[in-house]
Amino acid sequence: MATNHDPTLPDPTTPGPVTAQPAKILYCRCAYAKVIAPEVKDEVLQRLTRSGATFEAVPDLCEMSARRDPALKRLAAEDEIKIAACYPRAVKWLFSAAQAPLPKDTVEILNMRVDSAGTVVERLLQAYSNGEKPS
Amino acid sequence: MITPKLPLRIGLYQNGGSRLLGDDRHYNLTRSLLDKGYAVSVIRSDSRLGPVLDGAWLLLGHFGKDGPLPAMGNGNGVKLYFRDIEGLETSQILDAVEEVRGETELPDPGGWKPWFPxxxxxxxxxxxxxxxxxxxxxxxxxxxxxxxxxxxxxxxxxxxxxxxxxxxxxxxxxxxxxxxxxxxxxxxxxxxxxxxxxxxxxxxxxxxxxxxxxxxxxxxxxxxxxxxxxxxxxxxxxxxxxxxxxxxxxxxxxxxxxxxxxxxxxxxxxxxxxARQERSQTVRDSRPAPSEDDWGI
Incomplete structure (x- = not known):
């Protein structure tokens, strides 16, 4: 199947063993409000799908927090996680409200309300671009 | 807190047994699912869902004649559903998702603008x-x-x-x-x-x-x-x-x-x-007087 796969990224077409590699990228669509520019969130999502990266995309972190969704605990328990969403202070306390506090030093929150899609994607995929395969 | 019932989650399954979706199709499908209120886990080569805690998952992929790889580690009450989406348009895939959601009797995602402090x-x-x-x-x-x-x-x-x-x-x-x-x-x-x-x-x-x-x-x-x-x-x-x-x-x-x-x-x-003050007063009154042991004498 034809893909525009970046050669510096892990090859997604190579069947590999099914191992425990958790997702390290979380993308919030902020689906129920118009506070993130559509062109930014669309471009970030598009580039993520083309990147070959494993990621989790959620319709709305606020909604998950209000529901105390256990998936937030699973995500917060990752060794390192990069989150594309909105203001870091808001994201931090949304996780906390769901009893899923984010780790202090191993989380990077990218703000799609103020940063460009390019900046966000670059930061999200940095480990991949450096040739490092997430463990 | 809103409804405690977890919504159906979607896995776009692109592991060994499932062939890759094309980039544009992958993007359009992910975006459509998100906009309908479904969380999507993109599962690629050399990866899996991670420690799935609970809930119901629908795995979508091109599984071919061999079908999907056996699911691993799906205990703890996790329900897994599979749908082969080979040859389906995005709208047909969304219909299939709704069909599975209907089977599971899980709530319709979305419908509430999450506005709260x-x-x-x-x-x-x-x-x-x-x-x-x-x-x-x-x-x-x-x-x-x-x-x-x-x-x-x-x-x-x-x-x-x-x-x-x-x-x-x-x-x-x-x-x-x-x-x-x-x-x-x-x-x-x-x-x-x-x-x-x-x-x-x-x-x-x-x-x-x-x-x-x-x-x-x-x-x-x-x-x-x-x-x-x-x-x-x-x-x-x-x-x-x-x-x-x-x-x-x-x-x-x-x-x-x-x-x-x-x-x-x-x-x-x-x-x-x-009433609360009265209760706490009653609790205080019903406590036995401290003994010498309580005072460490």
Whole structure:
């Protein structure tokens, strides 16, 4: 199947063993409000799908927090996680409200309300671009 | 807290047994699912779902004649469903997702704009002004700590409680501007907040007592003046000021409880407090007197 796969990224077409590699990228669509520019969130999502990266995309972190969704605990328990969403202070306390506090030093929150899609994607995929395969 | 039932989650399964979706198709499908309110895990080569805790998952992929690889580690009540989406258009895939959701009897995702306050506990001083101010029971107290307990009670687009917080500790992540939207709190924000309406000071420290007093005064004034049109004008002026200063939507102003409702609520709160005090008094009285052992003698 034809893909525009970046050669510096892990090859997604190579069947590999099914191992425990958790997702390290979380993308919030902020689906129920118009506070993130559509062109930014669309471009970030598009580039993520083309990147070959494993990621989790959620319709709305606020909604998950209000529901105390256990998936937030699973995500917060990752060794390192990069989150594309909105203001870091808001994201931090949304996780906390769901009893899923984010780790202090191993989380990077990218703000799609103020940063460009390019900046966000670059930061999200940095480990991949450096040739490092997430463990 | 809103419905505790977890929605159906979607896995776009592109592991060994499932061939890759094309990039554009992958993007369009992911975007459509997200916009319909489904969370999507993109599972690629050399990866798996991670430690799935619970809930129901629908794995979509091109599985071919061999079918999907056997699911691993799906204990703990996790339900897995598979659908081969080879040759299906995005709309057909969405139909298939809805079909599975129907089978699972899980709730329809979306349908509620998640608008509610989020407390920044690095700033909150537990002053309870938000609790006193909010008339919709959004806030509650657990182990003497203020909490957001009824998110869905919050009135959409109303940031009023964040406006009365003296510490800029209440966020509404979907609000248009900072610092209420979670943007960094700057010195000028703190200075501005200090000038906000201090509800306690405004009402003399006893919110419900003051409301009762105001109501009594209003009754007396209206009974002597009998000027209902003037009262209406005053109310409109007051509402306009609230709307302007606090950015409160009309819908919220229209749904504010009447003075009678507020009084009733105050009576209920007072009765609850009295009952609690009585209970704690009873507990104290029923405790045996400390023995010498208790005192370490």
């Amino acid at each position: 989020v407390i920044d506990y690095n700033r909150c001083t537990n002053c309870m002004q938000c609790l006193s101010f909010c008339l919709f029971d959004v806030y509650g107290v657990h182990e003497e700590k203020i909490q957001v307990q009824n998110e869905s009670n919050c009135k959409t687009d109303c940031p009023a409680c964040s406006r009365v917080c003296p510490e800029v500790a209440i966020l509404f992540p979907k609000y248009k501007s900072g610092p209420i939207n979670g943007d960094v709190v700057r010195q000028e924000d703190i200075q501005r907040e200090a000038m906000k309406v201090d509800i306690s000071a405004l009402l003399g420290g006893d919110l419900y007592g003051s409301l009762r007093q105001r109501q009594t005064e209003a009754r007396q004034r209206f009974s002597t003046e009998r000027d209902e049109s003037r009262a209406l004008l005053e109310r409109k002026k007051c509402l306009r000021k609230l709307k302007k200063d606090f950015d409160i939507p009309d819908e919220v102003l229209m749904s504010l409880p009447s003075a009678g409702d507020i009084q009733e609520r105050a009576e209920r709160a007072k009765a609850k407090l009295a």
